[in-house]
Amino acid sequence: AQKITQTQPGMFVQEKEAVTLDCTYDTSDPSYGLFWYKQPSSGEMIFLIYQGSYDQQNATEGRYSLNFQKARKSANLVISASQLGDSAMYFCAMREPSNSGYALNFGKGTSLLVTP
């Protein structure tokens, strides 16, 4: 079963506007971590933000914030004031203790295009 679901294959946003990238997850473990990574066209994976399952507050890192709704099992990434350089693939991932050794499960990604 898919553990991380990103329902938006592609998104467009105008420069300087905010955008929300959706992510839902599936786990029965009370302890887990949620991550967002950015992958520009050059291919590298860039860590953006982390949210722990026991964290009381939503994580923020500069223009990135994570809208964590635990009961709904949702961890949406919000990018404020989009910039042209934000155009990239974005992956949501979850890390949970498991027999397979703390694997990082990735969603299939959302392609974001920021237009002038």
Added chain:
Amino acid sequence: EAQVTQNPRYLITVTGKKLTVTCSQNMNHEYMSWYRQDPGLGLRQIYYSMNVEVTDKGDVPEGYKVSRKEKRNFPLILESPSPNQTSLYFCASTKDRGSYNEQFFGPGTRLTVL
């Protein structure tokens, strides 16, 4: 500078010719893993290692081998590559088992098997 390095970055090879992709990290991380990334499938874990001499299969291990003789190195070995192993490969390392720890990714190796 803390980093994960992979070599080579690009490789074109032929079916059946054994190859090794090296991975090294300088952060003294315990946990290392290999992923492959294919269009529409996201990243899938191939193998992982929780420490020296401790390795185990991920979700898609068929056709791959790994070893962890030293903490810093985690090579990926394709004994007999096939075209369906054409992919973008990432090595990653994490400090330890804590679920809050970020995974640091290498720059990726783009492999084409003809």
